[in-house]
Amino acid sequence: MAEFLKLAVPDEALGVFLEKFDSPLSPEEIETIQAVGRVNYESIFAGSPLPAFPRSTVDGYAVAARDTFGASDSLPVYMQVIGEVMMGESPDFVISSGTCGLIHTGGMLPEGADSVVMLEHTQSVRAGEIEVFRAVGVGENVILPGEDVRKGEEVIPPGVKLRSAEIGGLMALGITRIKVTRRPLVGIISTGDEIVPPEIVPPKGKIRDVNSYSLSALVETCGALPIRYGIVKDQRQELFSAVRIALDACDLVVITAGSSASSRDMTAAVINEVGSPGVIFHGINIRPGKPTILAACRATEGGAIKAVIGLPGNPVSALVIATLVVDPVIKKLSGLRTPSQRPRVHARLSINLASQAGREDWIPVRLIEGEELSSRPRYSGKVT
Amino acid sequence: MAEFLKLAVPDEALGVFLEKFDSPLSPEEIETIQAVGRVNYESIFAGSPLPAFPRSTVDGYAVAARDTFGASDSLPVYMQVIGEVMMGESPDFVISSGTCGLIHTGGMLPEGADSVVMLEHTQSVRAGEIEVFRAVGVGENVILPGEDVRKGEEVIPPGVKLRSAEIGGLMALGITRIKVTRRPLVGIISTGDEIVPPEIVPPKGKIRDVNSYSLSALVETCGALPIRYGIVKDQRQELFSAVRIALDACDLVVITAGSSASSRDMTAAVINEVGSPGVIFHGINIRPGKPTILAACRATEGGAIKAVIGLPGNPVSALVIATLVVDPVIKKLSGLRTPSQRPRVHARLSINLASQAGREDWIPVRLIEGEELSSRPRYSGKVT
Numbered sequence: 205m206a207e208f209l210k211l212a213v214p215d216e217a218l219g220v221f222l223e224k225f226d227s228p229l230s231p232e233e234i235e236t237i238q239a240v241g242r243v244n245y246e247s248i249f250a251g252s253p254l255p256a257f258p259r260s261t262v263d264g265y266a267v268a269a270r271d272t273f274g275a276s277d278s279l280p281v282y283m284q285v286i287g288e289v290m291m292g293e294s295p296d297f298v299i300s301s302g303t304c305g306l307i308h309t310g311g312m313l314p315e316g317a318d319s320v321v322m323l324e325h326t327q328s329v330r331a332g333e334i335e336v337f338r339a340v341g342v343g344e345n346v347i348l349p350g351e352d353v354r355k356g357e358e359v360i361p362p363g364v365k366l367r368s369a370e371i372g373g374l375m376a377l378g379i380t381r382i383k384v385t386r387r388p389l390v391g392i393i394s395t396g397d398e399i400v401p402p403e404i405v406p407p408k409g410k411i412r413d414v415n416s417y418s419l420s421a422l423v424e425t426c427g428a429l430p431i432r433y434g435i436v437k438d439q440r441q442e443l444f445s446a447v448r449i450a451l452d453a454c455d456l457v458v459i460t461a462g463s464s465a466s467s468r469d470m471t472a473a474v475i476n477e478v479g480s481p482g483v484i485f486h487g488i489n490i491r492p493g494k495p496t497i498l499a500a501c502r503a504t505e506g507g508a509i510k511a512v513i514g515l516p517g518n519p520v521s522a523l524v525i526a527t528l529v530v531d532p533v534i535k536k537l538s539g540l541r542t543p544s545q546r547p548r549v550h551a552r553l554s555i556n557l558a559s560q561a562g563r564e565d566w567i568p569v570r571l572i573e574g575e576e577l578s579s580r581p582r583y584s585g586k587v588t
Numbered sequence: 589m590a591e592f593l594k595l596a597v598p599d600e601a602l603g604v605f606l607e608k609f610d611s612p613l614s615p616e617e618i619e620t621i622q623a624v625g626r627v628n629y630e631s632i633f634a635g636s637p638l639p640a641f642p643r644s645t646v647d648g649y650a651v652a653a654r655d656t657f658g659a660s661d662s663l664p665v666y667m668q669v670i671g672e673v674m675m676g677e678s679p680d681f682v683i684s685s686g687t688c689g690l691i692h693t694g695g696m697l698p699e700g701a702d703s704v705v706m707l708e709h710t711q712s713v714r715a716g717e718i719e720v721f722r723a724v725g726v727g728e729n730v731i732l733p734g735e736d737v738r739k740g741e742e743v744i745p746p747g748v749k750l751r752s753a754e755i756g757g758l759m760a761l762g763i764t765r766i767k768v769t770r771r772p773l774v775g776i777i778s779t780g781d782e783i784v785p786p787e788i789v790p791p792k793g794k795i796r797d798v799n800s801y802s803l804s805a806l807v808e809t810c811g812a813l814p815i816r817y818g819i820v821k822d823q824r825q826e827l828f829s830a831v832r833i834a835l836d837a838c839d840l841v842v843i844t845a846g847s848s849a850s851s852r853d854m855t856a857a858v859i860n861e862v863g864s865p866g867v868i869f870h871g872i873n874i875r876p877g878k879p880t881i882l883a884a885c886r887a888t889e890g891g892a893i894k895a896v897i898g899l900p901g902n903p904v905s906a907l908v909i910a911t912l913v914v915d916p917v918i919k920k921l922s923g924l925r926t927p928s929q930r931p932r933v934h935a936r937l938s939i940n941l942a943s944q945a946g947r948e949d950w951i952p953v954r955l956i957e958g959e960e961l962s963s964r965p966r967y968s969g970k971v972t
Contacts, residue, residue, distance in 0.1 A: 240805040257792055263849050291822065291846065292782030294792040308848030310782060310901065312793040323849075352967070368809060369952070372802025372903050375786040376795070398676030398694060402759040408641055408678040409696040411760070418756025421624040425752060438675065462675065464692030465647050465707075517694065519756050547931030568753070583736070 212485045214564050217498060218529060222536055224484055224500040226508040229539040231383040236374045239366045241427060242384035243538045248360040250377055253350035258313035260289075262345045265304040265326055265334060266317035272339040280327075280335035289314060304334070313346055320345035353377070363541025365427075388428040388537035390530070391450030392419050394435045395443060395471065396462040396517060401435065414519040415460040422526050426534040428456075438467050443474045447512070451478060451503040455537050456511045458530060460522050461495065468495045471514050478512070479503045486514075490564045492521035496529065511537075520583050524566045551579040596869045598948050601882060602913060606920055608868055608884040610892040613923040615767040620758045623750045625811060626768035627922045632744040634761055637734035642697040644673075646729045649688040649710055649718060650701035656723040664711075664719035673698060688718070697730055704729035737761070747925025749811075772812040772921035774914070775834030776803050779820045779827060779855065780846040780901060798903040799844040806910050810918040812840075822851050827858045831896070835862060835887040839921050840895045842914060844906050845879065852879045855898045862896070863887045870898075874948045876905035880913065895921075904967050908950045935963040 212220075231245040260266065266289065275281040287297035288306040297305060299316030307313070307320055322345060325338035353359060359377065360370055366384070374382060394416045402412045413435055420430035431454060436446045443459075450457045461471040468486075476482035479501030488496045497514025511533050515522040551571055559565045569579035596604075615629040644650065650673065659665040671681035672690040681689060683700030691697070691704055706729060709722035737743060743761065744754055750768070758766060778800045786796045797819055804814035815838060820830045827843075834841045845855040852870075860866035863885030872880045881898025895917050899906040935955055943949045953963035 237801055237804060240808055255795065256790065291780060291848065291851070292794045308846075308850070310780075310795075310846070310848065368802045368805035369904075369907055371805040372798040372907065375801045376798045376903065378786055378789065378796060380786050396675060396694075402762050402764050405762065406640065410676045411639065411694075412762060414756040414760045417621050417759045418752045420621060421752035421755040424624055462692075462694070464675065464694065466692070467675075519760065520753075523753055523756065547933070549931070 212488050214488050214490045214528065217485045217488050218532060221484055221498040221500075221511075221529075222532065224481065224509065225511040225533075227536050227539070228508060230386045232386045233381055233383050236371060236380050236382045239374075239382050239384055240368060240371055242366055242387075243427070243540050244360050244362055244364045244366055244370075245383040245385050245539070246362050247358050248374070248379065248382070250353045250355055250357045250359050251379075252377065253355040254353035254376055255347055255349055255351070257349055259347050260307045260309060260311045260313060260320045260345060261347055262320055262322045263308050264306075264320045264322045264345065265336070266295075266299060266307045266311075266314050266320050267304045267336070267340065268299055268301065268317060269319040269340050269342045269344065271302060271304075272319075272321060272336050275336045275339045277337050280337050282329065283334055283336055285332050285334055287314070304336075318342045318346070361541070363539050365540060385539040388455040388534055389431055389453065390423045390428045390534065391431050391433055391454035391457040392416050392423070393433045393443075393446050393450060393457065393459045395438060395459060396435070396467065397438045398462075399435045415515070415517070415522045418519060418523050419458060419460070419515075419526055419530070422523065423458075423530065423534065426531050427538055427540075428534045438462050438470065440470055440474060443471065444477060447474060447478050448503060451501060451510055451512065454510070456513070456530070456533055458513045458515060458526070459497075460515045460517050461497065462517050465495075467517075468497070468514070472497055472499075475499045475501060475512050475514065479509075481509070489562060490525070490528075490566065491560075492516060492518065492566070493525035493528075496525050498529065520568065524568065528566065549577060551577040554578050554580045557581070596872050598872050598874045598912065601869045601872050602916060605868055605882040605884075605895075605913075606916065608865065608893065609895040609917075611920050611923070612892060614770045616770045617765055617767050620755060620764050620766045623758075623766050623768055624752060624755055626750050626771075627811070627924050628744050628746055628748045628750055628754075629767040629769050629923070630746050631742050632758070632763065632766070634737045634739055634741045634743050635763075636761065637739040638737035638760055639731055639733060639735070641733055643731050644691045644693060644695045644697060644704045644729060645731055646704055646706045647692050648690075648704045648706040648729065649720070650679075650683060650691045650695075650698050650704050651688045651720070651724065652683055652685065652701060653703040653724050653726045653728065655686060655688075656703075656705060656720050659720045659723045661721050664721050666713065667718055667720055669716050669718055671698070688720075702726045702730070745925070747923050749924060769923040772839040772918055773815055773837065774807045774812045774918065775815050775817055775838035775841040776800050776807070777817045777820055777827075777830050777834060777841065777843045779822060779843060779851065781822045782846075783819045785819065799899070799901070799906045802903060802907050803842060803844070803899075803910055803914070806907065806914065807842075807918065810915050811922055811924075812918045822846050822854065824854055824858060827855065828861060831858060831862050832887060835885060835894055835896070838894070840897070840914070840917055842897045842899060842910070843881075844899045844901050845881065846901050849879075851901075852881070852898070856881055856883075859883045859885065859896050859898065863893075865893070872909075873946060874909070874912075874950065875944075876900060876902065876950070877909035877912075880909050882913065904952065908952065912950065933961060935961040938962045938964045941965070 289311040295314035319340040423430040485498040499512040568582045667688045673695040679698035703724040807814040867883045869882040883896040952966045
């Protein structure tokens with residue numbers, strides 16, 4: 205238990221750990237519409253400007269701005285209406301001095317026009333003639349070609365998580381297929397002589413496997429693909445084989461160590477045996493989750509150094525630490541460059557919880573709305 | 589454009605609207621491990637207590653607390669070690685006065701023991717005998733049967749979104765299949781004579797369909813299944829048929845109306861024609877998205893009243909309003925009882941944006957970390 209003497213500070217430990225394993229990204233080309241939640245692999249540039257032609261942003265009349273100079277309620281300008289811009293069509297008329305054309309929001313500005321007078325600032329006088337009550341400036345109520353996106357502009361840098369807005373933006377540019385980073389594969393191993401599969405009614409002394417499943421769910425939520433390697437007994441050779449097999453197939457291996465000190469020590473020893481550099485931190489100054497193992501192993505000669513994480517066996521602890529540690533590793537392995545900020549709220553804890561000086565405490569709570577936001581721990585404090 | 593004269597207040601409008609359509613929930617039984625992100629359909633009760641037997645929460649010695657009475661560093665209590673509790677096994681010995689048994693974290697307490705002395709508060713004297721330096725109380729370092737979950741307790745109420753913690757909790761109880769609510773089907777119709785599919789290079793005057801895809805992505809993110817009904821011309825009969833077909837198959841129909849006032853009016857008219865009550869709000873006092881249509885239609889006699897939403901044609905506006913309006917409708921249709929709070933942060937806007945009194949402005953921004961958090965609008969203000 206010598207490693208426990210010096211507990212690492214969580215943020216520092218994570219920072220060091222994230223530098224210890226490789227993260228070779230590989231692309232995968234998929235339909236853009238399938239790409240929501242995935243991470244963009246390479247810079248995407250606009251092949252054409254957006255919009256591609258000058259468009260009206262209002263319903264009104266396309267005009268040459270100089271023709272409206274001085275127009276007011278008391279002194280309207282009279283203009284001849286020479287046509288209507290049909291939606292989706294290139295106008296079949298040209299604006300010359302004293303003339304205008306009816307145009308709808310999104311319609312293409314006719315040649316000769318440089319602005320649009322809003323419908324509500326005009327009045328029909330007789331067929332083919334309107335009064336204009338407001339002067340417009342050049343470019344008013346018009347969006348110019350390239351104003352949203354310039355041709356050649358980088359629209360999405362690599363490492364960005366694609367959300368609905370990005371999917372839409374890509375479609376606007378006609379980019380219907382996209383290279384995203386391959387989803388990391390995360391191997392999950394549950395250890396412990398006391399663990400049985402959830403389908404079984406556990407005999408006295410045994411408990412059901414929880415961690416394989418809660419961690420699978422979490423890994424999926426983080427954007428990776430979980431592979432469950434089942435339950436491994438607290439037996440060194442068996443664990444060694446399981447870790448080797450998982451490490452061969454996966455980008456990250458997560459082991460929920462048994463809860464007892466001896467089981468945790470065995471897990472650390474096995475990780476060191478699998479490949480160097482091995483265990484980097486065994487013990488983080490955090491509650492729950494003090495016995496966390498952060499490791500990196502080059503399992504095959506010349507192969508990549510892969511991350512291996514040993515989580516506490518207690519299901520609540522395992523999930524808390526996975527949120528803090530497994531999630532950032534998956535982000536790195538996905539090539540996500542701007543890890544999303546964890547949303548934070550301030551809430552008043554409804555009970556007193558003691559915390560040791562220098563130790564971080566992470567307690568799952570339920571938020572309760574009231575005059576002020578308060579929080580109540582969701583589980584008994586009996587976690588390790 | 590008469591409807592525009594009285595613009596509804598966004599929150600009020602949404603509240604009224606959410607009461608106007610039916611939300612008949614139907615269950616679907618799936619593997620628990622597939623249920624992450626889904627909504628629980630019915631109350632789930634614990635068939636057995638958790639833990640099922642008294643367990644040690646530390647590594648140490650199982651004792652009868654009364655035997656340790658008065659133990660201290662200067663006056664230790666001597667105890668005979670009569671066995672070791674093997675992980676996952678029922679102890680094969682019984683604790684009697686003056687005896688104790690080695691136990692590991694998670695191990696089952698032997699009969700006769702009521703507490704555990706931590707390893708670090710003991711010392712081995714000779715084989716089979718230890719000194720105890722600290723007294724323990726009854727129940728100390730022990731978790732009792734049912735302390736985490738009582739038998740018969742409701743562990744997950746209906747309407748809860750299942751996350752990794754819930755998946756784990758269900759597995760702990762051996763619940764490997766679960767009834768979740770069916771995912772709502774959301775029909776998406778893009779309208780506009782100017783819209784072409786994204787694969788096509790748009791001729792002058794035309795633009796690519798963005799909304800079908802960004803809305804599909806958003807709908808998926810909200811936990812529903814999108815069905816795209818393609819692009820419909822600004823032609824009343826064509827739109828009527830498309831809405832009828834979509835409403836027949838889907839739980840919610842979203843139409844991105846053309847941007848011009850006439851196109852929006854046509855959309856509203858078609859919705860009224862499809863089924864009553866029809867349009868409930870046409871115009872919300874919000875920017876962007878003023879021309880939003882909130883409607884409900886009973887499309888077939890005796891059938892359910894279904895929600896129909898008309899979104900602005902501008903892609904940014906459509907996405908902003910969808911986040912505010914489509915998302916809560918999907919939550920209702922999924923049976924989600926406790927809609928997750930939208931995370932909020934305070935940030936200083938890096939530019940001045942004018943806002944009309946009484947109007948809500950929703951501006952997509954990029955958050956920038958610095959001495960204080962600041963925000964910069966992501967798009968030009970030219971949205972309608």
